[in-house]
Amino acid sequence: MKSKLKLTNNDIRYQEAGKFEETRFEKIHNVVFEDSNLASILVAQEIATLIKQKQLENKFCILGLATGSSPINVYEELVRMHREEGLSFNNVITFNLDEYYPMDKQNIQSYHYFMHEHLFNHIDILPENIHIPNGQIKSEELYQYCIDYDKQIVEVGGLDFQLLGIGRTGHVGFNEPGSHLNSGTRSITLDYITRVDAAPDFLGIDNVPKKAITMGIGTIRKAKRIVLLAWGINKANIIKKTIEGEISSIVPATYLQNHTNTTFVLDAQAASELTRIKTPWLVTSCAWTNNLKRKAVVWLSEKLGKSILKLTDKDYNNNGMSGLLMEEGTAYDLNIKMFNILQHTITGWPGGKPNADDTNRPERAQPAKKRIIIFSPHPDDDVISMGGTFDRLVEQGHEVHIVYQTSGNIAVSDEEALKFAEVSENLNSSSSVQNIINLIKNKKPNNIDTIEVRKLKGDIRKHESIAATRYLGLPDNQVHFLNLPFYETGNIIKNKLSKNDLDIMCNIIDEIKPHQIFAAGDLADPHGTHEVCLNVLFLALETLKSKSYINDCRVWLYRGAWLEWETYEIDMAVPLSPDQVIKKRHAIFYHQSQKDGVMFKGDDYREFWVRVEDRNELTAKKYNALGLADYAAIEAFKRYYI
Secondary structure, three states: OOOOOOOOHHHHHHHHHOEOOOOOOOOOOEEEEOOHHHHHHHHHHHHHHHHHHHHHOOOOEEEEEOOOOOOHHHHHHHHHHHHHHOOOOOOEEEEEOEEEEOOOOOOOOOHHHHHHHHOHHHOOOOHHHEEOOOOOOOHHHHHHHHHHHHHHHHHOOOOOEEEEOOOOOOOOOOOOOOOOOOOOOEEEEOOHHHHHHHOOOOOOHHHOOOEEEEOOHHHHHOOOOEEEEEOOHHHHHHHHHHHHOOOEOOEHHHHHHHOOOEEEEEEOOOOOOOHHHHOHHHOOOOOOOHHHHHHHHHHHHHHHOOOHHHOOHHHHHOOOOHHHHHHHOOHHHHHHHHHHHHHOOEOOOOOOOOOOOOOOOOOOOOOOOOEEEEEEOOOOHHHHHHHHHHHHHHHOOOEEEEEEOOOOHHHOOHHHHHHHHHHHHHHOOOHHHHHHHHHHHOOOOOOOOOHHHHHHHHHHHHHHHHHHHHHOOOOHHHEEEOOOHHHOOOOOOOOOOOHHHHHHHHHHHHHHOOOEEEEEOOOOOOOOHHHHHHHHHHHHHHHOOOOHHHHOOEEEEEOOOOOOOOHHHOOEEEEEOHHHHHHHHHHHHOOHHHOOOOOOOOOOOOOHHHHHHHHHHHHHHHHHHOOOOOOOEEEEEEEEOO
């Protein structure tokens, strides 16, 4: 392990804008930003500075480029600098990391298409200076083609700068686990997890190629400068293994530990498992905020398998928390304080309990009957993520409005849509229905659905949702379908948020004037729709903050089928009885198109109702293990402060 990381001028520049603190655990320089936007701009600025420096020296600038969602904002900023600041790419030669194999260049899932769509079509780079692995090369020519790809890089002087992302297997490029330190450009069989992660882009794992062409680890490590980008909670575990783990072919990205000029640029979510962030008391003296105290005590209780009230002074001292005891006095005092805080998160009245002392309750008692919006990104997130709480809010007499932000049409399979179309044709034959049947039957792989097919798929999701909300006792006029325009592309790649999206969100909030809003805060959703829907909610709240009712509105974030809030993050825990667990399950079952053949499961092949029941049960068990009450299940929420 390196005892000291060598910092370059570029490292220091990132450091000044982000958060960096070298610890004994970390073997790769990394900088953490609150979000990816500023980070992406800084990376683009570094690339632009390098291009300009090479222009002054009358030299080519050799860039190694990556694809995927991580570098998109970097490319957008480079395009902006070209258009608005005159940044020229006429001295730039690029080599892309990888390409699926086999893969037609014109296929919208190809990296050839991606690079031209996001960068090359918008700048003045010479076409002959663009190099992307050819996914159409004949198999018998592939071996020599890969050797020649590496030779081309050497002939132009090697890579000045290599931009990387990282996969959940620890791959850089498509160098999957088992890749050798000195590997060159070659064909490779993709890991199952890599194909699962790509499945949303291809509308199902069956459509994802099983092979790819990739630059090798050896090729990448010869770059003079490497910057790796990682955004989102899904990357947190592999980032920790890469930065803090031992060098191993099992995690190919760990080979970068021995590169002398590498920076990992991370957002807060991707960095969340690093020791200095997750358990900072293990590496440094802490400023003990109330949130950090809660986090530390829950962590210690879970680590030692003890309830909070059984923790001792010795337990705290042996686990880096002697400073905390200095502030609090004794373990006894601290334990009671933290136990009470967690106890007060539990409530059977998520809308507030009328005529009760609400001093220590998550929600206020007044008004006794609240207007409530439950925002659901897709037409099933409401019952999957908070079906029990939804049921309780309705039973307790609140005016609940369910607002589905997108149509969810892309998640309906062609087979499911065809079934509904054929039933409709049987009941009432028409040329329009027959046209839809023909469109589905004649659809080519990776084709975008026509508007007619998208409408049918959206209607399937809509009426499944209405069936579920009726089952939970909600009047139809309190169910709203926004069909936000950003989603309606017919493709996994969505449009950017527009003023139209924002206006639609503002209008529904202003119409209902809620006392409570529940929204999806689950950023592990693999197709990213949850994040966009959450961002447009935050923008709407910012736009409406001058309205008096906004000051009286509380926002609660739930998580979905992908992961749950950490116990120390939970601000409201709503227990479910065994009967409510069954009722929630039945509500989920109304979403039949998503039950058995759901397209976007990630690498968890349990059905959604099984996942959420296990998750709600686990949350209840965690609360019980802390020494709190023993419930069948708990739905968890975190408060967002406007």
